[in-house]
Amino acid sequence: MVSNTLEEALIDIVGEKYVSSELCDRLTYSKDYSVEGIADDYTPDIVVKPASADEIVRIVRTASRMKVPLYTWGGGTSMSGNPLAVERGIVLDMKRLNSILEVDPENLTITVQAGATIENVYNAALDHGVFFAHHPESSLSSTVGGAVSCMGISIYGAKYGYVYDQVLALEVILASGEKVRIGGKSYLSLPTHNLLNLFMGAEGTLGIITEVTLKVYPKPPTRDRLSYGFPDITSAIEACKSAHAAGCWPETVFLFDRRSLVQYMERSKTAIPDTISMAVLFGASGNSKMVRTTLEVISQCSEEQGGRLLPEDVTDSWWNSINIGKDTFDQSNFALSHTEYEPDLVDACVPLSKFQEYSDFCDDLKKEFGWVDIDFGAFIVGGPRGPIPFCIYFSVPIDTRIKSEVDKWFQFKERMYQRALAMGGSLSNANGMGLRSSPWVKEQLGSAWELLLGLKRLLDPDNILNRGNRGFAA
Numbered sequence: 083m084v085s086n087t088l089e090e091a092l093i094d095i096v097g098e099k100y101v102s103s104e105l106c107d108r109l110t111y112s113k114d115y116s117v118e119g120i121a122d123d124y125t126p127d128i129v130v131k132p133a134s135a136d137e138i139v140r141i142v143r144t145a146s147r148m149k150v151p152l153y154t155w156g157g158g159t160s161m162s163g164n165p166l167a168v169e170r171g172i173v174l175d176m177k178r179l180n181s182i183l184e185v186d187p188e189n190l191t192i193t194v195q196a197g198a199t200i201e202n203v204y205n206a207a208l209d210h211g212v213f214f215a216h217h218p219e220s221s222l223s224s225t226v227g228g229a230v231s232c233m234g235i236s237i238y239g240a241k242y243g244y245v246y247d248q249v250l251a252l253e254v255i256l257a258s259g260e261k262v263r264i265g266g267k268s269y270l271s272l273p274t275h276n277l278l279n280l281f282m283g284a285e286g287t288l289g290i291i292t293e294v295t296l297k298v299y300p301k302p303p304t305r306d307r308l309s310y311g312f313p314d315i316t317s318a319i320e321a322c323k324s325a326h327a328a329g330c331w332p333e334t335v336f337l338f339d340r341r342s343l344v345q346y347m348e349r350s351k352t353a354i355p356d357t358i359s360m361a362v363l364f365g366a367s368g369n370s371k372m373v374r375t376t377l378e379v380i381s382q383c384s385e386e387q388g389g390r391l392l393p394e395d396v397t398d399s400w401w402n403s404i405n406i407g408k409d410t411f412d413q414s415n416f417a418l419s420h421t422e423y424e425p426d427l428v429d430a431c432v433p434l435s436k437f438q439e440y441s442d443f444c445d446d447l448k449k450e451f452g453w454v455d456i457d458f459g460a461f462i463v464g465g466p467r468g469p470i471p472f473c474i475y476f477s478v479p480i481d482t483r484i485k486s487e488v489d490k491w492f493q494f495k496e497r498m499y500q501r502a503l504a505m506g507g508s509l510s511n512a513n514g515m516g517l518r519s520s521p522w523v524k525e526q527l528g529s530a531w532e533l534l535l536g537l538k539r540l541l542d543p544d545n546i547l548n549r550g551n552r553g554f555a556a
């Protein structure tokens with residue numbers, strides 16, 4: 083339990099209203115959206131809600147002095163358990179640092195505090211006629227700091243990349259309490275060593291991000307989309323590759339299997355031929371001529387691979403369920419979350435040439451575990467950085483209150499992650515490793531693990547920041 087001295091020190095920094103050791107407040111921060119978060123008790127000892135970077139400096143110094151672990155909390159929408167207070171201690175909620183500091187349409191940048199929600203940043207950019215290219219399904223609640231820390235990707239990723247491709251500058255507070263600024267308003271502001279990469283994707287383990295300057299784009303005048311059904315994964319991927327080779331630069335390339343497609347068909351009351359086992363949704367943006375040409379070339383490449391155009395309402399149903407706004411929230415698959423049917427994911431990457439093999443392995447494993455009728459299927463988000471990640475979402479058909487059932491699910495995931503590594507793949511696409519895949523971080527990094535450990539010890543000698551997470555032992 084929290085000592086009076088710690089509570090008093092935190093109250094002294096942010097005021098009584100913004101510190102709580104009450105159980106009802108602490109419980110709010112005891113779970114994120116991971117099954118790992120449900121499987122154990124991660125209730126923190128105390129919650130603090132600073133309003134400025136200077137307050138955070140003082141909080142971090144207090145935590146370091148008292149050797150109390152401190153867990154940075156953005157929107158708590160993580161699906162990997164990475165904001166959870168694994169070793170109890172302090173949860174530091176970033177949401178009061180939510181200002182849009184500057185929108186600069188002329189230089190195509192936006193500077194925000196890290197606790198701003200993605201939706202607010204996205205809308206602020208649009209209000210100034212520019213486009214912020216990260217719009218995850220969780221945009222209403224997730225924060226910029228969380229997205230940068232988890233290396234998020236969204237439906238626009240095929241053209242604009244991951245969220246870290248949009249980051250130009252960061253302000254970070256280190257475990258020592260030192261405040262550092264890295265980068266500026268252009269890529270030229272970065273020194274020879276791109277230190278941004280140290281803190282992006284670090285899941286709060288190396289520093290606390292307080293301010294972010296992001297790249298924005300001219301708002302595309304037109305946007306359109308269509309989807310194709312394919313007989314198998316290989317033909318779907320070949321269609322994507324030949325469209326790319328033709329010079330197409332779609333903003334959305336999203337592959338999903340028949341099990342996922344069925345949900346959209348049911349919603350749109352459309353029957354899909356038995357021969358279709360994979361679907362790809364393509365989106366294009368730009369002026370109307372560019373959009374039309376892009377979709378025409380994609381259609382041609384898809385049809386050459388045996389693809390069949392899917393009805394428009396299937397495409398719309400998919401788009402509405404993934405591009406969640408307040409008006410489409412009830413269409414989200416995740417509305418089911420935190421019920422007994424918990425959606426969870428195996429967020430592994432495998433090389434492009436291994437997709438079919440990995441998918442077959444997954445199907446065999448499902449049979450072995452008796453989970454043939456699992457609701458959700460495989461999703462693949464096309465990104466511009468080489469191998470397209472293979473991300474499998476399941477609605478876990480278990481009662482998450484029963485430990486043996488949860489353990490069985492964890493065994494399934496372990497087999498999937500081990501296989502991905504054996505195929506030359508990696509442990510995460512866009513959701514961070516957190517507790518979900520942290521047991522295998524060392525294996526993935528190999529000899530580079532010692533280097534990372536050395537950096538962690540240098541930056542956070544007392545292991546204050548997100549202690550026990552992301553493979554850093556407690």
Ligand SMILES: Cc1cc2nc3c(=O)[nH]c(=O)nc-3n(C[C@H](O)[C@H](O)[C@H](O)COP(=O)(O)OP(=O)(O)OC[C@H]3O[C@@H](n4cnc5c(N)ncnc54)[C@H](O)[C@@H]3O)c2cc1C
Binds near residue numbers: 217223286
């Ligand atoms: C319904 C749903 C849909 C989703 N869709 C997508 C999607 O389309 N694309 C996608 O990429 N993800 C998606 N996610 C996953 C999740 O929303 C993202 O990982 C998101 O970026 C997490 O942001 P957050 O603010 O909620 O962070 P949190 O969950 O609070 O924290 C995540 C990690 O970031 C760290 N962190 C947070 N803020 C800071 C900071 N300021 N400085 C340092 N570390 C920090 C935390 O310590 C933790 O390690 C989805 C999740 C849900 C529940």
